[in-house]
Amino acid sequence: MALLTPEDLENLSMQLEENDEMAKRITGLDIKGICSALYGTEPGSEKVAIIPITAGNGIISTFTSSLLFIVQYFGFEGFVTEHPDVTGYYEAVSEGADIIMMADDHIFTAHNLRNEKIVSNHVATGVIYADIASRFQEAKSKDILVIGLGRVGYAGACHLVNKGFNVYACDPNKEFLQKAVDELGIKPYCSDDRKKFSMVFEATPNANTISEGMIEERCLVSTPGIPCGLPPEIGQKYHVDLVMEPLAIGVASMLYSVI
Numbered sequence: 001m002a003l004l005t006p007e008d009l010e011n012l013s014m015q016l017e018e019n020d021e022m023a024k025r026i027t028g029l030d031i032k033g034i035c036s037a038l039y040g041t042e043p044g045s046e047k048v049a050i051i052p053i054t055a056g057n058g059i060i061s062t063f064t065s066s067l068l069f070i071v072q073y074f075g076f077e078g079f080v081t082e083h084p085d086v087t088g089y090y091e092a093v094s095e096g097a098d099i100i101m102m103a104d105d106h107i108f109t110a111h112n113l114r115n116e117k118i119v120s121n122h123v124a125t126g127v128i129y130a131d132i133a134s135r136f137q138e139a140k141s142k143d144i145l146v147i148g149l150g151r152v153g154y155a156g157a158c159h160l161v162n163k164g165f166n167v168y169a170c171d172p173n174k175e176f177l178q179k180a181v182d183e184l185g186i187k188p189y190c191s192d193d194r195k196k197f198s199m200v201f202e203a204t205p206n207a208n209t210i211s212e213g214m215i216e217e218r219c220l221v222s223t224p225g226i227p228c229g230l231p232p233e234i235g236q237k238y239h240v241d242l243v244m245e246p247l248a249i250g251v252a253s254m255l256y257s258v259i
């Protein structure tokens with residue numbers, strides 16, 4: 001899994017506001033509205049503790065401060081613990097945190113101590129980006145393309161199947177693809193079919209995974225992927241609406257899913 005870098009998190013406020021406006025324009029709902037529709041929840045007085053974690057590759061300089069900005073943007077009270085790791089956990093609980101957020105190099109989690117709900121960033125991110133793709137108001141069918149069936153893509157594909165969409169998917173890993181066919185009943189996407197989509201959920205850590213043979217003239221691409229899977233020239237040529245942001249949309253989904 002590619003780790004975030006401080007460069008990914010630069011101008012987070014501007015990226016979040018631009019994507020919030022884009023989501024509102026093309027789906028009719030802003031990110032808060034999509035999260036509420038997804039989970040049937042609304043923020044209350046939950047207090048969120050964010051704990052820096054030194055394991056593995058260690059602390060990413062702007063990660064916890066970015067999380068604090070995001071938590072507050074979505075209407076929660078939040079604080080970053082003074083200490084990392086176990087000491088930070090003890091501090092968080094002692095300070096009355098309702099929700100704990102922390103990440104090592106493998107799992108980024110939100111855990112609600114009051115209702116015991118817990119979620120990983122992979123699942124929460126896959127679900128919300130897939131949901132955004134499925135809400136394209138100009139879509140003329142329920143056909144939707146999922147590119148990438150790893151932990152994020154699979155969670156998104158599962159959500160779309162449950163919502164009743166015709167899910168086509170592709171992944172270079174044939175085992176990932178077969179698992180999704182067997183367990184979710186998705187249809188393998190083959191570029192030879194020359195089928196075009198107006199809704200694409202892209203969940204790969206690779207650039208340029210979207211080719212022009214895949215997309216309709218009016219199309220929504222929704223992706224948490226870094227780098228972006230949509231080549232800029234194709235985005236311009238097809239007037240693609242792109243929802244892509246490195247951290248905040250997935251974090252909003254995590255928070256609303258555990259309250």
Ligand SMILES: NCCC[C@@H](N)C(=O)NCCCC[C@H](N)C(=O)O
Binds near residue numbers: 121
């Ligand atoms: N959609 C967001 C996915 C984030 C994930 N790819 C990542 O970089 N995880 C590593 C975070 C490490 C944080 C560090 N331990 C800290 O606490 O600063």
